[in-house]
Amino acid sequence: MSQQVSASDLLDLCRTKGLIIATAESCxxxxxGAWLTEVAGSSDVFDRGFITYSNAAKHEMLGVNQSTLEAYGAVSEQVAHEMAQGARDRSQADLAVSITGIAGPGGSEHKPEGRVCFGIATPSTCKTETVEFGAAGRANVRADAAKHALMLLTQAALALGDG
Structure with a gap:
């Protein structure tokens, strides 16, 4: 699945490159944000985290369009895109990651348990992806999604400033 990336290594990388991070988390x-702030001195890299569990919070705090939520649902790459972009636009961050998914138990035929959509916003792009973690249990899906988000932030940080 995703390679292991430590919060400390991500913070060091961003510090070296002069990058600031924000998060937009649902599931x-x-x-x-908790993993990043467990590292002493993280405040020079981690600007803020938005915990937007409800659709209303996604709309009010991050500017996710109501029409996007209605058309695609909260667990969609379209919403993940708007969450990441909204977090970057509403913070001092260079990089913002968003996470929205179905940790379980439950899900549906169209949106199964373990489906998580991610967004990663940089100054020039906002990319999205969906990962199927499977019905691994709520705690495992949440932990795997958080690890994947650290990996996405690390990849984006490595790409910025190259070239």
Whole structure:
């Protein structure tokens, strides 16, 4: 699945490149932000985290369009895109990651348990992807999603300033 990336290594990389991070978390409930702030001195890299569990919070705090939520649902790459872009636009961040998914239990035929959509916004792009973690249990899906978000932030940080 995703390679292991430590919060400390991500913070060091961003510090070296002069990058600031923000997070927009739904199904992980602030787990990525918690992992980043467990590292002493993280405040020079981590600007803020938005925990937007409800659709209303996604709309009010991040500017996710109501029409996007209605058309695609909260667990969609379209919403993940708007969440990441909204977090970057509403913070001092160079990089913002978003996480929205179905940690379980439950899900549906069209949106199964373990489906998580991610967005990663940089100054010039906003990319999205969906990962199927499977019905691994709520705690495992949340932890795997948070690890994947750290990996996406690391990849984006490595790409910025290259060339």
């Amino acid at each position: 992980t409930g602030g787990m990525v």
